[in-house]
Amino acid sequence: MSTPRALVPETNNPLGESADRGFTLPASYYTDQAIYELEKENIFYRSWQYVCHESNLTNPGDYATKQIADENIFVIRDDNGTLRGFYNVCRHRAHQLLQGRGNSGRIVCPYHAWAYSRSGELTFARNSELVTDFDAQQFCLRAVNIENFLGFIFVNLSETVEPLNSLAADLYTDIREKIPYIDQLSLKEPSVFGGNGIRAGWKVVVDNYLECYHCANAHLDFSDIIDMNCYQMDTFGLWSRQIGTKTKPQNSAYPFSSTDQQQDAVFWYLWPNTTLFSLPGTPNLSVMSIDPMDADYSIFAGDIFGLDNYELNDSRINYVNVILGPEDQRLCESVQLGLRSRSYNQGRFIVNSKHLGTAEHAVHQFHMHVFEALESSSQ
Structure with a gap:
């Protein structure tokens, strides 16, 4: 991988191959609407995006929708039990077909009642028999790539994709190792981290998730759960992991038992915007995505999974x-405001050779992925 050129000629501060010598992405990468438009095409429409858990889609007709930047997608189990993914757009006049999650027999457009089978074929268009050379096969729903990763359903809008289970095979292994009960998990409740929306761009929220350098100062209760001297952070190809293996059942955040099955605190990140994390206590796993709504607005939402003894x-x-959520929301929103200051352009990464969880190696890795994805648009 070649060393990126200087991002801002007037300052000549490159990201650099090494985090200990690199600078952060320039402020314009977080505030420029043109950058956000590139991110839609080069990142979000070319990457695997979390939709739901397979337990949401048990029966024929069970479906779940997903907003991916400007696109809306739904996944559905067809009459043969196959999971399928489609753009959530009627092929007649572009009305959205389904909302939220639920079960649908025929997929009927609320606008003009065009109807589709669960496998995407157009089955009814009123008065279409009166139209010369009308061919229903030309108006099937547009399909998208779909994949089951550890029981979690992802979609990818790109025409040509590498399977997620190949791209992140080592992540698959790592999660199974640290969450041995993963096959017994079921959906318990939806979750929106930090409220209904965050007045900060998706990259600001990812940056914040990827490091605990801020925890001792900004998350006093969280820092009381984990012995930060034993908190470790590691980066891999398209993912990273923070893990605290020494935790305190009696702490100022919430109590848990020393006999609970989940004693570690583990936080995974999968490029570009998927997070998976488990906190000490009874078995649990949260899978959430940091979804862009605009250049300076995002939603951090997903699902919480547990075993039968999970307590709502x-x-x-x-x-x-x-x-914890509101603390991070306030941090991210303040950073988004600060990124518009004429006084700020780039910062430095605080890193160490031991890759402690209080360092920013994973933020550097993320910035490199963003830079490379956006640079590909100019080649």
């Missing part, structure tokens, strides 16, 4: 929703 609204979930 327990103290752990209350801590995440009421304390």
Whole structure:
């Protein structure tokens, strides 16, 4: 991989191959609408995006929708039990077909009642028999790539894709190793981290998720759960992991038992915007995506999974929703404002050779991926 050129000629501060010598992405990468437009095409429409868990799609007709930048997608189980993914757009006059999650027999457009089978064929268009040379085969729903990764359903809008299970085979292995009960998990409740929306761009939110350099100062209760001297961060091809293997059952965030199955705190990140994390206590896993709504607005939402003994609204979930989420939301929104200051352009990464979880190696890795994805548009 070649060393990126200087991003801003007047400052000549490159990202660099090495985090200990590199500079962060320039502020314009977070505020420029033109950059965001490139990100839609070069990142979000070419990457694997989390939709839901397979348990959401058990029966024929079960479906779930997903917003990916300006595109809306749905996945559905057809009459033969096959999972399929489609653009959520009627081929007649472009009305959206389905909302949220649920079950649908025929897929009927709310506008003019064009109807589609669960496998995407146009089955009814009123008065189409009166139209010369009308060919229903020309108006089947547009399909998208779909993949099951550890029971989680992802879609990819690109015409040519490498399977996620190949791209992230080592992540697959790592999650199975650290969450041995993953096949027994089922959906317990949806989650929106930090409220209904964050007034900060998706990259600001990813940056914040990828490091705990800020935790001792900004997350006092979180830092009381984990011995930060044992908190480790590692980067891999398209993913990274933060893990705390020494945790405290009695802490100021929420109590848990020393006999609970989940004792580690583990936070995975998968390029470009998927997060998976498990907190100490009864078995649990949250899978959430940081979805862009605009250059300076995003939603951090997904699902919480547990075993049969999972308790809704327990103290752990209350801590995440009421304390940790809002803390991170305030941090991200302040950074987004600061990125528009004429006084700021680029910063430095705080890293160390031991890859402690309080360092910013994973942020550097993320910035490199963003830079390379956007640079490909100019080649």
